[in-house]
Amino acid sequence: MFESLFIRTVAQCVEAGLVDGSKLYVDSSLVDAAASKESVIKGTPELIATLKRAYRATESKLEDTTTPESYEAVNDRLMSRSDPDAAAVRRGGGDSRPRYHHHRAIDDQKGVITAVETTPGSIPENKKLLELIEQHEKNTVSHVEVAVADHKYGTQENYVACAERGTRSHMGDASAKQNHIRSKGIFPESAFECDPVKDIYRCPAGETLKPRRLHWAKRTIEYKGAKAVCAGCSLRAQCTRASNGRSLKRHEKQAALDIARAQAHSRAAERDRRRRRHLMEASFADAANNHHYKRARWRRLWRQQIQDYLIASIQNVRILLKHYQPKRSALAALKLATPESFYPLNNAFALGIRRI
Ligand code: SF4
Structure with missing residues (x-):
């Protein structure tokens, strides 16, 4: 309604x-939430899940409206006894409380x-x-x-x-913000040339970065230069701080991602x-x-x-x-x-x- x-x-x-x-x-x-931070209890994920089920069962006897299952909180170790649906989170540098x-x-x-x-x-x-x-x-x-x-x-x-x-x-x-400090002073991804036919990247020194592994959750493929080649490269200081050579990640829909990034x-x-x-x-x-x-x-x-x-x-x-x-x-x-x-x-x- x-x-x-x-x-x-x-x-x-x-x-x-x-x-x-x-x-x-x-x-x-x-x-x-209408619940104090003192109402938050800590327990194992199993205990918190059982408590939430018990709250839901009690509540369903009293009311015809219950919390949808899809709204399970991400934090499965904390629960407020006053309001089990609210999750204990911080705002800025403040206290963690049900919100x-x-x-x-x-x-x-x-x-x-x-x-x-x-x-x-x-x-x-x-x-x-x-x-x-x-x-x-x-x-x-x-x-x-x-x-x-x-x-x-x-x-x-x-x-x-x-x-x-x-x-x-x-x-x-988001990635520009996260990578800003880590990638400061080294070659950006745009300095590497992609060859979609051979499925490789070519670095500023002309060497090849080959696909190494697929990250299922992030839908990305990691490309990597050979460790020995990178170790002896004269451009190494400008290229990577990793001991085992430079790597790049390519999304499975990189073309769409590049267009969206350019728009952003x-x-x-x-x-x-x-x-x-x-x-x-x-x-x-x-x-x-x-x-x-x-x-x-x-x-x-x-x-x-x-x-x-x-x-x-x-x-x-x-x-x-x-x-x-x-x-x-x-x-x-x-x-x-x-x-x-x-x-x-x-x-x-x-x-x-x-x-x-
Ligand atoms: S460090 Fe490796 S990836 Fe970077 S420029 Fe040198 S050879 Fe290429």
Whole structure:
């Protein structure tokens, strides 16, 4: 019901011409669960799994809504006794405590929130990019041409997925950030020439790097120079710090990855990432300052989803009101609006609050 309410606010914004649909900004933020850090207990993965099953079984006797299995927390050694769905994670350099992750996508035109997802705090943000894009496309009936996000979303997996679905990647490059210090002062990968016919790389010294092993999880092939050749090479100091010679990794869909990386490093992408900071921070700050978004009101994931849907719905309604009465503040517009004009929303809220 709350999801339908949220989708309905998106549809009304689309109808009012407030959503362009082609450019999407994605980000996430941690929300403190309604549980203290003292409620977190530590145990073996088996013990934690058994406890969670027991919580779920008890809860299913009391309520008809339980936490989906797919939202098992990544950290399987810690569990909060107050809210077993929330995962104990750190924010910045602060304390580890039970938290949820709120994932959000907003449209470029007026900052309308078009997709929302709630997970335990341990689910990384980059895992939700494609789901948010698909949710946005479904809710707005449009195709995402450009996805904008920070470097945490710029993984090889996301780059390839975006390239394959015809979406430009304007996300920061995660590997560039990670490799920056490690690869400083040595030949970049672009200095090596790929020969796809012979399936080899040729290094700046003219030597050959051959395929050595396949990394199944990362879908990459490692190419390596011969240890003895690299050891006697005059360019070694500029090429590698490894004792057994230089190596390179090539993704199985390297062509798509190269295209996405070039898009991510373009000036248009940098401009979009600057605008994302402004749009996203405004959207999250509005949720935190006006709707108490930073702290969970209730316990369990399904209730946290309700909170997130309600806050996103209200933020969209306020954008809608501002559009209809641009000279008045959203609060003044709310006061002036007749109760009849909000009947469907009032009805849904009343039903939802009664149920909670
Ligand atoms: S160190 Fe090895 S890979 Fe690097 S330039 Fe020399 S021979 Fe080529």
